Amino acid sequence: MRRLAAALALVALTVPADAAENLVSGISQDTVEINSSYTGTDIVVYGAIENPEPTGVDDVVVIVRGPDANMTVRQKQWVAGIWINRDQAKLLAMPSYYYIASTRPLDKIAASFTLERYEIGLDAIVPGQIVSHHYAEPFRQALIRHKKIEGLYGESPYGVVFQFPTLFRARIPVPAGVPRGQYNVVVYLFRDGNVISAQSTPLFVDQTGLERRLHNFALSSPLSYGLSTVFMALVLGWISSLVFRRAD
Amino acid sequence: MEIYLPIAEMSVHWLIILGMGGAIGFLSGMFGVGGGFLLTPMLIFYGVPPEVAVATTSSHITASSISGAIAQWRKRALDLKMGAVMAAGGLAGTATGVWLFTVMRRYGQMDLLVSASYVLLLGTVGGLMLKESIETLRATQSGAPARRHTPHLWMHGLPLKMRFRESRLYISVIPPVVIGFCVGTLSAIMGIGGGFVIVPAMIYMLRMPTNVVMGTSLFQIIIVTAATTILQATANFSVDIVLAMFLILGGVIGAQFGVRIGARLRGEQLRLLLALLVLAVGLRLFLGLVLKPDDLYSVTTVMR
Incomplete structure (x- = not known):
């Protein structure tokens, strides 16, 4: 019985029913080249919803995620009159770049457990591993704050715009300080708070x-x-x- | 036009970097110092990572010292043997300094090491220079000759004596090696040439004649900063050649104007100005250590 259910689920996933809503998307350029005059650029992620259903609410979320990096967050403390780095937390496998654009604020799109499951949103970014003697959450918060100031983490709650009822686009800034490597552009299609489709495209950033x-x-x-x-x-x-x- | 620095991994406006190099070159030409002690903090305040600022400034000092060294060499106003002995100590010091740098970077205390060294050195040297130049100014006004402090030369009793013909000295090699070592260590940690430490040390501690001091210190500074650049490049990958090029270009131009202005000012006035400048930079870094920072957290990112 269970095996039958699994098989049915697999069929449902692999065979696109032609009436089902689906997502197609692309990016304006598949490589970003950092040369001597590079001061940052924007890439445009665009796409369309196929076979839109007349009822229900569609939302689109675009995430651009850079290659993973190990980050050490240090906290200064007042020791013998001067401020020196004391406590630290190593957050391993954090995205070196993370930008999220959506049609609406994330909390209006889906429940928090859905967002966490797909690592959607700055609050949902969790390191692969934490090495610390301390409660790591303040360190993670500080990291996100720092990366936002550097322009490497960002969010744009109304950054995905529908130009026509089924055509959308989002502008993603790629500032000068971005690390090199393979990035991943993922577009999620939400329908009434559930992910019904997702598409991933690689983006290369190189000097x-x-x-x-x-x-x-x-x-x-x-x-x-x-x-x-x-x-x-x-x-x-x-x-x-x-x-x-x-x-x- | 913005340029992208391949090692600092940031984009900067080339005119700002050229201007910084020019300003430092101007001051170094005016005061006859390398200017590393100003350039490194300036780059850090601008946002260049401290390890890149320290390492890259070394190559700037190599370039700004070479023209002076050539001029002194033509006049034969340098003691090659003394320079070589001090440079030998300097190279060992550089290696120690770069090693210390790498270790402190691993433990996240590199900023502290750099700032604390700066505060201590600039505070001491600036204070001594201020005291000396005020005394000289007073003495000149009252007409009496300036009193010079000469420490008791216990070091003359040390073994391993060697004859330095150009300096007209027969002294132990231990003091010059030790002085070279200390300055070499400082050079690697702070991105300075150490001229404003080594020149007084040569005059007051080694009792070298003043006519060979300038050339010899420049000779030793070139060797030590060149070695620092190479060691930092191999141990810490923190030398930015593009940044270095623009700093040097600005520096060599600025130095020419600085020399002309400096020639019009009197020695005591110059020393007083330099002392105030040194103390101001030291105070700025001191405040950075004792005032509560806006953000207690800092982030270091290592790509996998």
């Missing part, structure tokens, strides 16, 4: 041109990189002494 080469150079052959920096300093200093001696 290009000279910046990429310098960055790779610094990491792959640090000794030559250091020597080159010193050489550049010596040559520039020497040239300037020649140039300005002639001017005197």
